[in-house]
Structures are given as structure tokens and as C-alpha cells.
Amino acid sequence: MTDLPSLRESLEAHGLMAKKSFGQHFLLDLNITRKIVRLGGPFDGDVVIEVGPGPGGLTRALLETEARKVIAVEMDSRFIDLLGELNGVYGDRFEVIEGDATKIDEARSLADRNLTEAAHxxxxxxxxxxxxLLIKWLTGPWLPLSMTLMFQLEVALRVVAPVGDNxxxxxxxxxxxxxxxxxxxxxxxxxFTPPPKVDSAVVHLKPKAxxxxxxxxxxxxxxxAAAFGQRRKMLRASLKSLGGEALLEKAGITPSERAEQVSPQDFLRLAHLI
Structure with missing residues (x-):
């Protein structure tokens, strides 16, 4: 790391600042990015895909681990040259793909580089x-080994909220x-630089076996979508188009319950029965 300028120095050298239209807020404290990587790991011997690296705070922390390769996906072309400077220290363990992560085929990108299909x-x-992006990675055909993701706090709380929680x-x-x-x-x-209007949190998601x-x-x-789209309605009404009361009784769920009273496993049972 001594061969690299600080993140602030790199931004200044390239005349860069966050773009509001891209929702950018940078983490420039390497103590924080190292902690995030430590809590999300280990990544030893594995490939890691980082989305939206910006100036490379998390990228540097990831490259300090024993990860086999770090691939950064960045749609803001202004940062490509700055990030490319990491190759001078880390060689081909690091690569930048300029593109939109919502449209990238991760499995194809890994295969094109003769890498294992599995990646964090x-x-x-x-x-x-x-x-x-979270919905894409959760439900798409390509499944990550794990996901360590920074969200605005309200989204993070929604990811981990238990049944019955607001x-x-x-x-x-x-x-x-x-x-x-x-x-x-x-x-x-x-x-963050610049500070957003809300606090944030990191969520770790590990796909079930x-x-x-x-x-x-x-x-x-x-x-x-049907149940929470009309969350104040009883399920017999909100799920009417999917089978309504008959479907709910088959799943062993009380038709008068509302969406926030139904556990993830009960929703999964409904999904099996549709």
C-alpha cells in the first residue's frame, strides 16, 4: 500500500468528485473498508466482484486479502484510469470492467476470463x-458465493427484518x-464523502444450501408482490388472483392474516403451491 497515494490524493490528482446522478458516496477511510472486508470474508483463493468501486477504497482492502482475483465493475468512465493504477501494484489480480452492473452477465464475464463461475x-x-441489484443477484440464474453489501440504513433494515417488524x-x-x-x-x-442524507449499514448474505x-x-x-402491494388487506383479498382462500387453506395459512404476519417459510410454501 505504500506504493499508492491516499484515496483523497488520487481523487485530487484526477480532478474527481462524486456524481449525484450516480448516487455516489465514497468511503475514503481504509480502516473502515478493511473492517467491511474482514467481516465479509474470508475470500482466500476466491474471485471477488466489486460493483461501483469509485476511487477504490473497498478495492484496495480486497486486494490486501488472499483473494485470487478482484474484478471491479464501474459504469463511471471517469474512474477507469484511477483504478487502473492498482494494476501497477497488484498486476493481473485486479481488473476493471467498464459497464452497468444491472446489465452484466456475471457467469459469462467469469467464463470469458477462464475463471470459476463461483464468485463473491x-x-x-x-x-x-x-x-x-440485490433482487438480480438473489433471483437470477447466476448465484454469488456470498454478498457483502452496503445499503442506506432503511434498505438494510428491510433485508434483515423479522416477520411482524415494521x-x-x-x-x-x-x-x-x-x-x-x-x-x-x-x-x-x-x-462518507460527500455525506449522504441518511446513515448506512452493511449486510452479509450467504445463499442457503x-x-x-x-x-x-x-x-x-x-x-x-401481490401480498405486500396491498399489505393492509387480508390475504384472502390481496391473493385473490393467485388462488385466494383456497390457496391459503392448502398452505395452512389463516386467510384473514395480512402480509406482515406471514413468515418467509410460509411465503415459500405458497410459492410451491401456485
């Missing part, structure tokens, strides 16, 4: 695409059916 995801997610919703159900989810770190707004088949995952998306 680590990201200080841009606020404006955090939830869509934050419990569709994102809670889908995340918890498919992964073991844990909030591993809180970060105040002042930790037994994964439902794609049909069931699609049904889970469908049934949670």
Missing part, C-alpha cells in the same frame, strides 16, 4: 440501484428465503 460480491452500492416486507421475504442474512456493520453518514427451483422463485416474487 462486495459493494458499496450506489443508492439508486441497490435494491434492483420494516418487514417483500425484500425481507425474498432475501431470507434464499439467504442467511445478517446486518454486520452500521455506518453514519459522516463516514438448498435453493428453490426457478419456477418457485418466480412464484415467490409474484406472491410477495
Amino acid at each position: 460480491i462486495v459493494s458499496n452500492l450506489p443508492y439508486n440501484v441497490g435494491t434492483p 420494516d418487514y416486507g417483500r425484500l425481507s421475504v425474498i432475501s431470507q428465503v434464499l439467504c442467511d442474512c445478517q446486518k454486520i456493520m452500521d455506518l453514519p453518514a459522516r463516514a 438448498e435453493r428453490p427451483e426457478p419456477r418457485v422463485i418466480r412464484n415467490l416474487e409474484k406472491v410477495t
Whole structure:
């Protein structure tokens, strides 16, 4: 690390600052990024994909581990040259892909580089695409080994919320059916440059050993959208188009319950029955 300028120096040298339109808020304290990586790991011998590296705070911390390779996906072309400077220290253990992470085929990208299809995801997610990216990785055909993701606090709380909690919703159900989810770190707004208007938190998601088949995952998306789209209605009404009372009785769920009273496993049972 002594061969590299500080993150602030790198930003100044390249005349860069965060872009509001990209939802960028940078972590420039390497003590924080190292802690995030330590809590999300270990990554020994594995490939790590980082989304939205910006100036490379998390990237540097990841490259200090025993990860086999770190691939950074960055859509802001302004940062490509800055990030490329890491190759001078870390060689081909590091690579930048310029592109939109919501559109990238991770399995193809790994195969094109003769890498194992398995990889971890680590990201200080841009606020404006955090939830869509999480849903993509949870429900898509390519499944990460693990995900260590920074969200604005309200989204992080929704991911880990238990049934009956005020934050419990569709994102809670889908995340918890498919992964073991844990909030591993809180970060105040002042930790970022520029500071966002809200606090943030890091969530670690580890996919469960037994994964439902794609049909069931699609049904889970469908049934949670219907139930939480009308969350104040009883399930017999909100799920009427999917089978209503008959479906609920088959699943052993009281038709008068509302969405926030139904556990992730009960939603999974409904998804199997649709």
C-alpha cells in the first residue's frame, strides 16, 4: 500500500468528485473498508466482484486479502484510469470492467476470463440501484458465493427484518428465503464523502444450501408482490388472483392474516403451491 497515494490524493490528482446522478458516496477511510472486508470474508483463493468501486477504497482492502482475483465493475468512465493504477501494484489480480452492473452477465464475464463461475460480491452500492441489484443477484440464474453489501440504513433494515417488524416486507421475504442474512456493520453518514442524507449499514448474505427451483422463485416474487402491494388487506383479498382462500387453506395459512404476519417459510410454501 505504500506504493499508492491516499484515496483523497488520487481523487485530487484526477480532478474527481462524486456524481449525484450516480448516487455516489465514497468511503475514503481504509480502516473502515478493511473492517467491511474482514467481516465479509474470508475470500482466500476466491474471485471477488466489486460493483461501483469509485476511487477504490473497498478495492484496495480486497486486494490486501488472499483473494485470487478482484474484478471491479464501474459504469463511471471517469474512474477507469484511477483504478487502473492498482494494476501497477497488484498486476493481473485486479481488473476493471467498464459497464452497468444491472446489465452484466456475471457467469459469462467469469467464463470469458477462464475463471470459476463461483464468485463473491462486495459493494458499496450506489443508492439508486441497490435494491434492483440485490433482487438480480438473489433471483437470477447466476448465484454469488456470498454478498457483502452496503445499503442506506432503511434498505438494510428491510433485508434483515423479522416477520411482524415494521420494516418487514417483500425484500425481507425474498432475501431470507434464499439467504442467511445478517446486518454486520452500521455506518453514519459522516463516514462518507460527500455525506449522504441518511446513515448506512452493511449486510452479509450467504445463499442457503438448498435453493428453490426457478419456477418457485418466480412464484415467490409474484406472491410477495401481490401480498405486500396491498399489505393492509387480508390475504384472502390481496391473493385473490393467485388462488385466494383456497390457496391459503392448502398452505395452512389463516386467510384473514395480512402480509406482515406471514413468515418467509410460509411465503415459500405458497410459492410451491401456485
